Amino acid sequence: MPASGPVTRNTLRQQIADALRDEVLAGRLRPGQEFTVKQIADQYGVSATPVREALVDLAAQSLLDSDQHRGFRVREISVADFRGMVEARSLITDGVFRKLAEAGWSGARVDVLMAVRRRAEEAARAARAGDLDIFIGYDLRFWRELGALVDNPHICAFLHQLRLRCWVFSVPHLRGDPGLRDRLWQDHAEVVDAVTRADAEAVRAVIAAYHARMLAWAEDLAKGERLERPQR
Template sequence: MAVEGRLDLPMVGERQSLREQVAHALRAALVAGEMRPGVVYSAPVLAGQFGVSATPVREAMLDLAKEGLVEAVRNKGFRVTELSERDLDELTEIRQLIEVPTVSRLADAARADDFERLRPFAQEIVDAAERGDLLAYVDADLRFHVELLTLSGNAHLVAVVRDLRNRARLYGLSQLSQRGTLTDSAREHLALLDALKSGDGEAVRHIMGKHIQHVRGIWADPDAE
């Protein structure tokens, strides 16, 4: 079984709770691919790198476990969850079934103001992609999609999609950013808002479906074109 190596983790301060800061830093390491699937990470070892006690690290790892990002390994630590190609396909299929029809039904020129309020979030995704800030990209991307789905008025649907997106983490982001194609994916959010504002449900359906499949295809296979 693979054992943890030393990670380039930041020291944490006291403005937020240590648990929140550690969880945020660990998510960043996951997104950047520094924490690898299948590898077991020890809370005491990570705590030493953070410069904190093991307790907030264990608490943060338990938070990540609830999100499906890691799993506890008895008497050893936490292992980054591995997702198979089949897992990714199934999660993508569920997202397509839920998000595409839900978002396409929102298309309505009379709701232009609602969609315009989401434009700063969409632009934030593009800006983060352009500067290569992967964690900011992930945060903005999740916020955009959650806020958009919230317009449906179905809180349970939003919770389900949030969980799906957490489980199907963003794969290959660092490679995508290095190749300069992350910005192209980011701009799809702006195109989606334009279609929603115009009331073109078919265009929304096409863009949303393409975007989800685009995410599945390229992020799961960083070498895909």
């Protein structure tokens, strides 16, 4: 875990949290998988204290569940939970762009839009290549940097955590999906174009279509689960 500057307990804690989050998003730590503080400390060759703090941080972000006697496990997110998170994202995002439109898009800075457009292009390139790991990284960066227009760190942090949890749910279903390239949303650039034009309705329409697509996918997954259940 390379770091710039002296490694303090806080930076080590953050590095471990980031590394474990990446493991979960990559699907190497799977939903329901259990582990202890000692196992993670041994894996990274560090002391138990920053590991415990990192795991508590991830549990607070609802990525892990903790058990006093058994340690930690990767949270298992149901289809219903995923649907609820998407609906929450939709409502909050719609409100955010309404507010931006009412404010006259005064926050739509050119430097932010240029950076966000680069993320959009990289996300589209990863989607065409079917590279899920790279796509997730750029998708998260895209939305986080676009959130700079909102100028409300609390909203941005909450939406980021919702997106992380949505990806934790999605990754196991997408790994090995033969239709992966079609599953990955590639309209990031349309959002940037609409924001650049200060076209609030177009922004909201593109994002609403994105969320509707996610909800339709969730419904397909739910139908599959119902079909797999044994008849009583």
